Amino acid sequence: MICSIIDIGSNTIRLSVYQLQEGTIIPLLHKKTMAGLASYIQDGCMSEEGIHTAIRVLNQYRSLLEHLSIQQVSVFATASLREISNTIQAVKMIQKETGFLIDVISGKREAILDFLGATHILDMKEGILVDIGGGSTELVSYQNASILQASSMEVGSLGLFTQFVGKLFPTKKEQKKIRDYVKKQLDKQKDFRDSQFPALCGVGGTIRATLKLNNSFFQQPDENKSIPAKNVKKLLKQLSQMEPEVLRKVLKVIPDRIHTIIPGMIVLQTMIKHFGCEEIQVSPYGVREGYLYQKILKEGRMDSSNTKSV
Numbered sequence: 001m002i003c004s005i006i007d008i009g010s011n012t013i014r015l016s017v018y019q020l021q022e023g024t025i026i027p028l029l030h031k032k033t034m035a036g037l038a039s040y041i042q043d044g045c046m047s048e049e050g051i052h053t054a055i056r057v058l059n060q061y062r063s064l065l066e067h068l069s070i071q072q073v074s075v076f077a078t079a080s081l082r083e084i085s086n087t088i089q090a091v092k093m094i095q096k097e098t099g100f101l102i103d104v105i106s107g108k109r110e111a112i113l114d115f116l117g118a119t120h121i122l123d124m125k126e127g128i129l130v131d132i133g134g135g136s137t138e139l140v141s142y143q144n145a146s147i148l149q150a151s152s153m154e155v156g157s158l159g160l161f162t163q164f165v166g167k168l169f170p171t172k173k174e175q176k177k178i179r180d181y182v183k184k185q186l187d188k189q190k191d192f193r194d195s196q197f198p199a200l201c202g203v204g205g206t207i208r209a210t211l212k213l214n215n216s217f218f219q220q221p222d223e224n225k226s227i228p229a230k231n232v233k234k235l236l237k238q239l240s241q242m243e244p245e246v247l248r249k250v251l252k253v254i255p256d257r258i259h260t261i262i263p264g265m266i267v268l269q270t271m272i273k274h275f276g277c278e279e280i281q282v283s284p285y286g287v288r289e290g291y292l293y294q295k296i297l298k299e300g301r302m303d304s305s306n307t308k309s310v
Contacts, residue, residue: 002028004070005288006061008054008077008102010038011134011158011260012205015061016288017070025292031064033057034256037080038135038158044085051090054080058098076103076291078110079135083154105291107152111138113290114203115147118283120293127199128192128275131286132206132267134158134260139192149191155182157206157257157264169242170262178263182270192275200229200277203286206264209254210235211282213261216253227280229272236265 001020006013017029035057040050058075065073081087081104091102105113114131118124129140135156141148164170164178187193202211213235214220214227238246239262250258257264271277 001072002070003072003074003292004065005292006058006073006075006100007288007291008037008058008075008080009134009205010078010080010136010156011036013037013054013057013061014288015064017068018292025289029068031061033060036134036158038156039162041084041162046081046084046086046090051093054090054094055097058094058100062098062100073100074103074291074295075100076105078105078287079107079133079152079154079156079159082107083135107136107138108150110136110287111140111150111152112147113287113294114138115140115142115150115290116293117285117287117290118201118203119145120289121285122201122281122283124201124281126197127201128195128197128271128277129201129203130207130268130271131202131204132157132264133204137267139189141192141195141197151189151191153185153189155185155267157260157267160263160267161260165259165263168259169240172240175240175262175266178266179270182267183274186270186274196276198276198278200272200275200280202227202268202280202282205257206261207268207280207282208284209257209261210265210268211280212253213239213250216249225282225284227282229277229279232265232269232272232280236262236269239265 004017006015012032013035014032019026019028035053037050037054040047081090095102115129118129125145126143131138133156137153137155140150160178164174211227214231215222215224254261
């Protein structure tokens with residue numbers, strides 16, 4: 001069976017196509033669009049321009065799926081539509097113009113789905129999972145491969161860039177404001193207070209981009225999926241100086257995240273310091289795969305509650 005998932009995120013909108021085979025998923029196609037929906041939020045409300053941006057991207061994906069004759073598609077939204085004051089209006093407009101049914105998932109559910117997706121590809125016995133998105137950051141503590149606590153923070157790389165950065169790159173003063181803000185939001189997470197986790201499982205675009213930079217700057221093979229925690233601090237220092245050679249390398253490795261990588265990595269470094277992390281294991285699977293796994297019934301059929309044929 002072939003099915004697809006569309007993830008409407010705050011920074012990117014992603015389409016993933018999978019083959020379901022005997023209870024496992026095989027990735028077939030992945031496409032992302034840097035829609036930057038978080039940048040269209042003004043006074044907590046998403047503008048019509050932002051809504052129409054989402055509509056345009058989703059209709060492009062609909063056309064692609066129709067050409068590929070893929071019938072089953074599930075669409076969900078995270079902080080992009082969850083954390084705005086006009087969620088109902090935006091969802092109704094997008095659904096009307098695209099024909100997709102949209103599942104706006106809670107922050108806690110997003111965190112759980114992150115864990116569900118990641119555990120299908122990584123051996124995760126004990127530690128903390130972190131997903132730094134464009135509009136939110138999800139946290140999951142786990143032990144013996146089971147969830148202890150799951151939470152979501154209204155802290156994301158694009159949101160921080162929009163809120164604190166005046167030009168393309170944050171100044172030292174702006175970086176301090178970002179760091180102080182992240183610390184303040186992290187201190188509100190009472191379930192994670194005074195917890196130490198040497199192992200951090202990283203999912204999401206910011207951490208995958210950090211892995212690419214790590215492999216490039218420290219001459220690691222592309223297949224490497226781990227980052228020594230100390231390297232994040234070293235990378236941030238180089239990025240903050242933004243010498244021409246460094247800028248060229250960043251543009252070569254992660255051109256679409258040139259403006260959000262420093263705010264996102266400040267979030268990651270703050271997490272590392274707060275939780276005493278020593279190493280980051282990066283999972284290629286996360287919320288989309290977790291969402292798909294949750295929708296697969298025991299006999300291998302799709303749960304049709306939020307699935308739409310195109």
